[in-house]
Amino acid sequence: MRVLVCDKVSEKGIQILQNAGITVDVKLKQTEDEIVNIVGDYQAVIVRSETKITKRIIEAGNQLKVIGRAGVGVDNIDVEAATMKGIVVCNAPEGNTIAAAELTMSHMLALARKIYPAANALKGGQWARSKYTGVELKGKILGILGLGKIGSEVAKFAQAFGMTIYGYDPYVTEERAKNLGVEIKSLEEIYAHADFITVHMPKTKETYRMISTEQLAMMKDGVRLINCARGGIIDEEALYNAIVSGKVAGAGIDVFEKEPTTESPLFGLEQVLVTPHLGASTEEAQVNVAIDVSEEIVRVLHGEVVRAAVNIPSVKPELMAIFAPYLDLIERLGRFIGQTVNGSIEKVTISYAGDLAKHNLNPLTTSFLKGMFKPSLQDSVNFVNAPHVAKQRGIKVSEIKTGDTEDYSNLITATVETSKGTRSVAGTVLRRNRGHILRVDDYNLNVELEGHMIVAPHYDRPRIIGGIGTVLGEHEINIAHMHVGRNVVGGEAIAILSVDAAVPTEAVKELAKVDGVLDVKYVDLT
Ligand SMILES: NC(=O)c1ccc[n+]([C@@H]2O[C@H](COP(=O)([O-])OP(=O)(O)OC[C@H]3O[C@@H](n4cnc5c(N)ncnc54)[C@H](O)[C@@H]3O)[C@@H](O)[C@H]2O)c1
Numbered sequence: 001m002r003v004l005v006c007d008k009v010s011e012k013g014i015q016i017l018q019n020a021g022i023t024v025d026v027k028l029k030q031t032e033d034e035i036v037n038i039v040g041d042y043q044a045v046i047v048r049s050e051t052k053i054t055k056r057i058i059e060a061g062n063q064l065k066v067i068g069r070a071g072v073g074v075d076n077i078d079v080e081a082a083t084m085k086g087i088v089v090c091n092a093p094e095g096n097t098i099a100a101a102e103l104t105m106s107h108m109l110a111l112a113r114k115i116y117p118a119a120n121a122l123k124g125g126q127w128a129r130s131k132y133t134g135v136e137l138k139g140k141i142l143g144i145l146g147l148g149k150i151g152s153e154v155a156k157f158a159q160a161f162g163m164t165i166y167g168y169d170p171y172v173t174e175e176r177a178k179n180l181g182v183e184i185k186s187l188e189e190i191y192a193h194a195d196f197i198t199v200h201m202p203k204t205k206e207t208y209r210m211i212s213t214e215q216l217a218m219m220k221d222g223v224r225l226i227n228c229a230r231g232g233i234i235d236e237e238a239l240y241n242a243i244v245s246g247k248v249a250g251a252g253i254d255v256f257e258k259e260p261t262t263e264s265p266l267f268g269l270e271q272v273l274v275t276p277h278l279g280a281s282t283e284e285a286q287v288n289v290a291i292d293v294s295e296e297i298v299r300v301l302h303g304e305v306v307r308a309a310v311n312i313p314s315v316k317p318e319l320m321a322i323f324a325p326y327l328d329l330i331e332r333l334g335r336f337i338g339q340t341v342n343g344s345i346e347k348v349t350i351s352y353a354g355d356l357a358k359h360n361l362n363p364l365t366t367s368f369l370k371g372m373f374k375p376s377l378q379d380s381v382n383f384v385n386a387p388h389v390a391k392q393r394g395i396k397v398s399e400i401k402t403g404d405t406e407d408y409s410n411l412i413t414a415t416v417e418t419s420k421g422t423r424s425v426a427g428t429v430l431r432r433n434r435g436h437i438l439r440v441d442d443y444n445l446n447v448e449l450e451g452h453m454i455v456a457p458h459y460d461r462p463r464i465i466g467g468i469g470t471v472l473g474e475h476e477i478n479i480a481h482m483h484v485g486r487n488v489v490g491g492e493a494i495a496i497l498s499v500d501a502a503v504p505t506e507a508v509k510e511l512a513k514v515d516g517v518l519d520v521k522y523v524d525l526t
């Protein structure tokens with residue numbers, strides 16, 4: 001296995017990959033074309049924020065299984081293109097939190113005390129004390145937009161300086177904010193009252209230029225702004241104008257709309273303190289993120305559970321112990337359905353009953369979809385792209401949590417509606433963690449979901465089962481188990497056979513001709 005490292009990462013991470021038997025090629029500062037030419041030889045790529053992993057690169061990466069970001073932001077990776085190709089995108093979400101929060105505080109303190117212009121003046125030969133009188137943080141209001149990992153750390157640091165913290169984050173509860181000592185406020189309230197405002201959210205359609213001329217005008221005179229998150233969240237031109245007009249007293253900017261950059265009107269203003277995207281650039285953070293992303297890449301390449309994938313649901317290890325047998329069961333239910341329905345699939349409803357229903361069931365539903373598409377899409381569908389394949393095909397997927405476990409500790413029922421009808425299967429995990437199918441449509445049964453199976457709805461009358469046995473015998477296929485489910489004597493019934501070998505298409509056709517057999521499907525669960 002080979003990993004291509006496109007941006008500078010700590011040796012500690014590279015050692016982890018090498019110790020796992022992975023060949024590591026470090027090729028820095030490559031153009032898109034250069035990467036396109038070589039990426040086909042690699043199963044994994046590692047980047048920081050410099051190298052852009054574009055759709056072209058992803059399309060050329062025929063063996064790519066994972067793109068690792070040694071850091072937080074994945075806006076330099078075309079995650080959608082990776083997802084559609086079934087490539088895991090993972091990051092190192094925690095390793096540089098403290099580094100970025102400390103840089104934010106550095107900017108805040110430096111702005112408050114005018115350290116940058118004062119230092120420059122002194123080095124330029126001016127002993128100008130009164131010109132560089134600053135303000136204190138104590139007693140001031142800090143507005144934090146984005147109360148995730150870094151925003152939360154900044155809140156803690158700033159409280160230690162005696163600041164009052166106002167926070168805005170539509171995805172954070174009042175309870176969590178209260179625990180952090182943050183007062184949740186609207187954006188308007190923050191703009192009206194904050195002495196310092198710092199942004200800590202990802203760059204999205206919603207956050208791009210979310211602080212522009214209109215918002216700056218709503219702010220308190222003399223406000224100081226900090227952006228150590230992503231370039232473009234604060235509109236650079238609007239900021240420039242607001243500083244020149246005197247509305248904004250200062251700004252600390254670590255990230256820019258266009259990177260790298262060595263030219264910006266902001267660089268000409270002494271009230272602006274700039275750093276070249278140094279938020280994560282501490283020795284400690286670089287070791288942390290390199291280790292985290294490398295371990296994640298080893299896990300992906302070894303087929304283990306991924307912890308920090310941004311495009312698949314990750315499962316905590318303790319939950320994984322509960323989920324593991326059900327992930328296997330539900331994938332098999334999906335494969336069973338995928339091979340037994342007629343017509344094109346329009347809707348999938350999965351009902352979960354029992355203790356399982358307490359958890360986020362996204363990984364289980366994804367596993368079902370992966371299994372359902374597997375017979376038609378083979379290896380082009382995986383845990384990463386299965387929900388997107390469903391969406392792309394216009395298939396509606398929903399989950400229901402119910403209480404009725406029918407005496408099993410957990411029961412999963414999947415119902416698939418197609419252009420030609422509905423198929424429903426229910427299953428659970430029984431002895432030795434084996435997945436069992438307990439119901440097909442209205443028929444109750446109990447069959448282990450494995451190996452080669454035949455599903456044959458038929459009329460409940462003599463000689464049909466015998467006819468099926470004769471055909472299989474003629475093809476030298478041994479029957480291991482057989483279960484027949486029926487609801488009304490003489491009505492319709494279903495036969496589910498477990499057989500010891502693959503059933504050739506010819507045999508399936510012959511089985512379908514047995515008088516009284518309504519349909520025959522061969523299910524391969526090997
Ligand atoms: N300067 C650097 O070198 C550096 C280093 C690390 C991280 N970062 C960047 O800092 C930012 C925050 O990183 P993090 O690790 O704290 O991420 P995080 O995911 O833990 O937190 C981001 C927070 O932003 C919130 N959010 C999303 N949209 C929002 C909106 N419209 N308004 C308000 N809040 C919103 C989310 O709910 C979340 O709580 C990211 O953009 C990351 O890329 C920069």
Ligand SMILES: O=C(O)[C@H](O)COP(=O)(O)O
Nearest residue numbers: 048049050071072073280
């Ligand atoms: O999102 C991040 O983790 C930071 O922006 C750090 O980027 P870097 O790894 O290029 O320093």
